[in-house]
Amino acid sequence: MRSRFTDGAMAKSTKGIFIGQTVTNVLELLADIKSASKRKETAEYINTHPDEFVSVLDSVFKEDSVELTNYKQYILDLIDLLSAKLVVLTIERVIMDTDSRIRLRGLQAAYRTRIDSLNPHLVDILSDTEEKFEVRKWAIHILGSTDPVSYGRILRKTARDNHENVNLRKEAVFALTKVTDDETVGTLCALLGDPSAEIRESGAWALSNMSAPESINCLLAALEDESEKVRDWAIRGLRDMDDAKALQGLADVMARVSSDEQVRMIRLVVERKSEIILRAITELLSSENVAVLRVAAWAIGVSPYPPAVAALRNLLEYDDEQVRHYAKIALVGSGGIDTTDLQL
Numbered sequence: 001m002r003s004r005f006t007d008g009a010m011a012k013s014t015k016g017i018f019i020g021q022t023v024t025n026v027l028e029l030l031a032d033i034k035s036a037s038k039r040k041e042t043a044e045y046i047n048t049h050p051d052e053f054v055s056v057l058d059s060v061f062k063e064d065s066v067e068l069t070n071y072k073q074y075i076l077d078l079i080d081l082l083s084a085k086l087v088v089l090t091i092e093r094v095i096m097d098t099d100s101r102i103r104l105r106g107l108q109a110a111y112r113t114r115i116d117s118l119n120p121h122l123v124d125i126l127s128d129t130e131e132k133f134e135v136r137k138w139a140i141h142i143l144g145s146t147d148p149v150s151y152g153r154i155l156r157k158t159a160r161d162n163h164e165n166v167n168l169r170k171e172a173v174f175a176l177t178k179v180t181d182d183e184t185v186g187t188l189c190a191l192l193g194d195p196s197a198e199i200r201e202s203g204a205w206a207l208s209n210m211s212a213p214e215s216i217n218c219l220l221a222a223l224e225d226e227s228e229k230v231r232d233w234a235i236r237g238l239r240d241m242d243d244a245k246a247l248q249g250l251a252d253v254m255a256r257v258s259s260d261e262q263v264r265m266i267r268l269v270v271e272r273k274s275e276i277i278l279r280a281i282t283e284l285l286s287s288e289n290v291a292v293l294r295v296a297a298w299a300i301g302v303s304p305y306p307p308a309v310a311a312l313r314n315l316l317e318y319d320d321e322q323v324r325h326y327a328k329i330a331l332v333g334s335g336g337i338d339t340t341d342l343q344l
Contacts, residue, residue, distance in 0.1 A: 030056075030074040043081035050086055061093040072102050079109045087113055095121055100132040107138035116146035123154060129164075137171050144175025152179045156187040159199075166198055173202040177209050185210070189218035192230070201229045208237030216241070220249045223257075228264075235268045244276065251280035259289040266292075270299040278305040285311035290320050297326035301333055309336030 033039045046053045060071050076094065079087060087109070094106030095118065103125075110118055122139040125131055140158070143151040158164060158172040173191065176184050188210075191203030204222050207215045215237070222234035238246040254265045262284060269277050282305060284296040297315060300308045313336065315327035331337040 030071055030078075033074060033077060039078055039081060043078050046078070047081075047083045047086065050083070053086060054089060057090060057093055061097060064098055069099060069102065072097065072099075073105075076102070076105045076109065079106075080112065084113070088115055088117055091115060091118060092121075095125065100135055103135050104132070104138060107135060107142065111138060111142050111145065114146055115142075119143060119147060119151065123151065126154060126158065133165055133168060136168055140168070140171045140175050144172075144178060148175055148178040149181070152176070152181070152184060155179075156184060159187060159191060162194065162196070162199075166196055169199055170202045173199070173206050177206045180210055180212055182214065185212050185214045189215060192218050192222045192225070197227045197230070200225060200227060201233065204230045204233035204237065208233045208240065211237065211241050213241065213243055213246075216243065216246045216249065219246070220253070223250075223253050231261075232264075232268065235265060239269050239272045239277075247272070247274055247276040251276050254280050255283065259287070259292050262287070262289075262292050263295050266295045266299050270303055273303045278303060279307070281305075282308040282311055285315065290323065293318070293320070293323045294326060297323060297330050301326055301330035304330070304333035304335070306334045306336070309334050312336060 029042055033042050057075070060068055060075065072094070075090060079090060082090065091106045091110050095103050095110070097103055097106070107122075107125075110122075119142070122142055126136050126139040126143070128136070140155065144155060148155065155172045155175050159169050159176060161169065173188070176188065185207070188203045188206050191199050192207075194200050194203070200222070204219070204225075207219055219234045219237050222230055225231055225234070235250065238250050241247075250265070250269060254262055254269070257265065266281055266284070270281065278300070281296050281299050284292055285300070285308060287293055287296065293315065297312065300312065309331060312327045312331045312334065315323050316331075318324055318327070328337070
């Protein structure tokens with residue numbers, strides 16, 4: 001039986017490119033893969049006749065034209081159905097293509113299939129500041145997902161470079177969350193002093209996700225950042241660490257910040273339900289600020305704390321109805337009063 005792809009011996013020229021009949025037949029078939037069944041059928045044939053497909057790759061990716069670009073797209077439509085070897089051979093050509101749209105699709109395919117053999121090429125793409133943002137972004141995604149430790153240095157360099165695109169730096173920060181070595185923690189801590197609020201926010205977010213004890217001091221310093229988002233991520237990062245120093249640092253800061261900040265901090269830390277945090281909230285039950293009293297009493301209702309009973313009882317006669325209401329609920333939860341004695 002003759003190959004569907006090799007039938008005939010004629011040759012023709014397409015947009016100035018001399019193409020043999022074998023390649024021409026393949027291109028015609030590729031152009032007809034409009035349904036899932038056709039794509040599967042074509043991919044099965046390609047996987048069993050890899051040499052023919054390699055000839056197609058060599059012809060299609062040798063030069064540029066609108067027609068050949070369309071065929072490149074057809075090939076990329078099949079990429080997830082090809083054998084691992086053919087995927088690598090295809091993407092090797094795709095990421096070197098002059099069309100950024102083609103390169104982008106190839107990188108997305110490489111990310112889906114977790115191909116790491118192309119990583120040295122991706123470093124070149126990432127280092128090319130003239131390359132399109134989306135292409136460089138996907139290069140970071142692949143390096144960060146396949147081998148973040150080996151490529152940690154270039155990811156850290158990208159994250160630190162304040163001449164670089166801010167969004168690309170943020171992508172590098174995201175990739176660095178998969179690396180918990182001292183160099184990475186140090187880089188992320190340094191980013192908390194970056195002039196860009198977006199980068200500081202990304203750095204604080206990354207550290208909050210890593211929960212590295214080595215980051216405690218820089219997260220405590222970040223609690224004084226002018227950006228509310230930076231402070232919030234720093235609070236979350238310290239709150240979620242199983243570390244007495246981190247929690248005590250939060251408690252100390254909560255005691256001395258403004259009333260508005262105390263309200264925000266209480267809402268963020270109450271779910272931790274630690275002795276250190278609940279003791280700090282209890283101390284705020286003697287605040288002169290009504291908003292602080294309301295949220296502090298509410299917090300003890302959410303996370304009952306028997307040592308807070310005395311301070312809560314002092315609020316039962318307070319002149320603010322919400323303070324009294326939250327104090328009653330907190331007293332019941334903390335065992336300071338019998339529910340039959342109250343009309344809640």
